[in-house]
Amino acid sequence: MGHKRPAVVLLSGGLDSTTTLALAHRDGFDLFALSFRYGQRHLAELEAARRVAERLGVVKHIIADIDLRQFGGSALTSDLDVPKGRTPNEMGAGIPVTYVPARNTVFLSFALAWAEVLGSTDIFIGVNALDYSGYPDCRPEFIAAFESMANLATKMGVEGSRPLTIHTPLIALTKAEIIRTGIELGVDYAMTVTCYDPSPGGEACGACDACLLRRKGFEENGLSDPARYVSETAVVP
Secondary structure (H helix, E strand, O other), X not given: OOOOXXXXXXXXXXXXXXXXXXXXXXXXXXXXXXXXXXXXXXXXXXXXXXXXXXXXXOOEEEEEEOOHHHOOOOOOOOOOOOOEOOOHHHHOOOOOOOOOOOHHHHHHHHHHHHHHHHOOOEEEOOOOOOOOOOOHHHOHHHHHHHHHHHHHHOHHHHHOOOOOEEEOOOOOOOHHHHHHHHHHOOOOHXXXXXXXXXXXXXXXXXXXXXXXXXXXXXXXXXOOOOOOEOOHHHHOO
16 A cells, blocks of 8 residues: 555546545545445446446445345335436435435445544545435535544544544535536546436436436536436437
């Protein structure tokens, strides 16, 4: 690892986490990527995470197995339908059914355990409070509370020479700003999978909240989304 500091980066294989990984790479960290097979509807995002991790030269990429489908409670971990074709106002009204109960708390806890083993005081997560303000575990106050807890709950936090930091470089950016940042860093967004309900072949549906927000972000940059969609009609406004 040389003299670079190690960082654990949560990597779903989506647009936001890939941009976050690229930012951590830019900042000179040794990258340790952590993904999860957590009972989600599809595994296309994990294939994307593998591609992204390889492209950005992570030191190690772990895909951890946890089964949140045992609990259900989300359209991503049960047979509930993924909402399609919602307006921005509808997306912003309340916590959507695609919210996975306590997911980021669980993910950050795993990241914290690995960080402590690595002697790392830096964890990166691609949460965003603008486009996903309906998700309580994507908000700044949650991140601040988890960071405080982490520094109380670990040997590293209690005895270490520097406190653990949860980095959230995207938290105050719009989707368009995130994409612009990634393009400037040379991110190939064709590698990423954002859709909540892709086809068996990994093609994006074009109509779920994640697809609509992603497409809007590319359009606002005057760019064409390189993601593969189920049909061309799915991506025409």
